[in-house]
Amino acid sequence: MQQQSDPITWRDGKIxxxxxxxxxxxxxxxxxxxxxxxxxxxxxxPARFRDDFAIGELGFGTGxxxxxxxxxxxxxxxxxxxxxxxxxxxxxxxxxxxxxHRAFPAFDDKRDALSAxxxxxxxxxxxxxxxxxxxxxxxxxxLPQWTGHADAWFLDGFAPAKNPELWSPDLMAEVAAHTAxxxxxxxxxxxxxxxxxxxxxxxxxxxxxGFGRKRHMTRARIAx
Ligand SMILES: C[S@@+](CC[C@H](N)C(=O)[O-])C[C@H]1O[C@@H](n2cnc3c(N)ncnc32)[C@H](O)[C@@H]1O
Numbered sequence: 001m002q003q004q005s006d007p008i009t010w011r012d013g014k015i016x017x018x019x020x021x022x023x024x025x026x027x028x029x030x031x032x033x034x035x036x037x038x039x040x041x042x043x044x045x046p047a048r049f050r051d052d053f054a055i056g057e058l059g060f061g062t063g064x065x066x067x068x069x070x071x072x073x074x075x076x077x078x079x080x081x082x083x084x085x086x087x088x089x090x091x092x093x094x095x096x097x098x099x100x101h102r103a104f105p106a107f108d109d110k111r112d113a114l115s116a117x118x119x120x121x122x123x124x125x126x127x128x129x130x131x132x133x134x135x136x137x138x139x140x141x142x143l144p145q146w147t148g149h150a151d152a153w154f155l156d157g158f159a160p161a162k163n164p165e166l167w168s169p170d171l172m173a174e175v176a177a178h179t180a181x182x183x184x185x186x187x188x189x190x191x192x193x194x195x196x197x198x199x200x201x202x203x204x205x206x207x208x209x210g211f212g213r214k215r216h217m218t219r220a221r222i223a224x
Pocket of ligand 1: 058060062063087088089090091139140156157163166
C-alpha cells in the first residue's frame with residue numbers, strides 16, 4: 001500500500017515533530033537510551049531473545065525502535081532471525097526518514113538496509129537477521145486482521161492525550177489477543193487510562209521507573 005506522508009517539522013534541525021499530533025517522534029534527550037530503557041528492558045530484553053522472537057509495535061515512526069531492537073538482537077543472537085511487525089497509519093516519507101536517521105549515526109549498516117527498502121510502500125522485507133513487516137493503516141483496523149502473535153509489544157503511540165486512538169481499551173484488547181503465551185508489553189507512559197486498559201485486556205500491569213524526565217513507565221505481562 002502506498003500512502004501520502006504527513007508534513008513534519010524539525011526541532012533543533014534534527015528531531016522530527018508530527019504536525020498532526022504536535023509531538024516529537026523520539027525523546028529530545030537521548031532517543032536510543034530511552035528505547036533501550038523503555039522497550040528493551042521493559043520487555044526483559046535481550047534476555048528473552050531466541051530465534052524467531054516476535055516483536056509487535058504500534059507506531060513505526062522513524063524506525064528507531066526497530067534499529068535499536070535489531071542491533072541488540074544481532075549482538076545477542078548471531079545467525080538468528082528477529083521478527084518485527086509494526087503498525088503505522090502516517091508513514092514518514094523516505095526523505096524524512098533519512099533525515100531523522102541522521103540524529104542517531106549508530107547502526108550504519110542497519111540504517112542503510114532499512115532506507116533501501118523504505119520506498120513509500122508497506123510490506124514484508126527480509127533483511128540480514130530480520131524479517132520486517134510494516135502494515136500501513138489505522139491500527140484499530142489493521143491489528144484485528146493480523147494473524148500473528150508478538151512475544152513482546154512496543155506500545156509507542158504519541159502521548160495518550162494527543163493520540164488517544166492508539167491507546168484505547170479496545171486496541172489494548174487487540175494487543176492482548178495478539179500476544180503469545182508469557183508475552184509482554186512495555187510503554188513509556190504510565191497514564192492511568194492506559195494501565196487500566198491493559199489490565200482490563202488481561203495483562204498484569206506494573207508501573208516502574210521511567211526514562212530521563214519521565215518519572216514512571218509501564219511494563220505488562222499477559223496473565224497466564
Ligand atoms: C511516537 S511515534 C512512534 C515512534 C517510532 N516507534 C520510532 O521508533 O520512531 C507514534 C507513531 O504512531 C503513529 N500512529 C498514530 N496514530 C496511529 C494509528 N491510529 N494507527 C497506526 N499508527 C498510528 C504515528 O504516525 C507515529 O508514527
